[in-house]
Amino acid sequence: MSGLTNEQILLSPVVSEKSYAGIADGRYTFKVHQDAHRTQVRQAVEDLFGVHVERVNMVKVQAKPKRRGLFKGVRPGWKKAIVQVREGETIEIFEGAQV
Template sequence: MTTPYDVIIKPVISERSMDDAANKKYTFKVATDANKTQVKHALEEIFGVEVAKVNIMNVQGKVKRMGKTVGRRPASKKAIVTLTEKSKEIEFFQGL
């Protein structure tokens, strides 16, 4: 069985994710085998918030070249989580 800390890898800090944080939408990088239900339960347990909706997207790895050899960065998965109106905010995003 996986722990919530295995599901949520790290928060995504970007200009767009900071704008969405004002509307209680937070972006996280999650495990590639995680589903919406696992992400919801993990966030509720880690941060003590109420999750209204979870949107997940698969991000393909970029193709990179080193001279004549071609490689690919690993693929990942992102989750955009919307909290309920009465839920408290995630403190991690408030100081940024």
């Protein structure tokens, strides 16, 4: 075990049209720690939000090259988790927000 706490595993919710479209189906999207794995994400969501997780899908978002005028740089890559909760359960942090 890498010794990460639940608060260190889940960094923030992902705010996008695609992530909010999944809320109707019980899918919630989080930005997670680079070293976190499925089991840690499942336990963190269940402990922090008091819901039952059915499935966790992990996606590595690749780094992207960016330019602004003459300056070149790279936007950092990150890891996201798409969490499916049991039907009828919700996570309150996402409720009431509009995109």
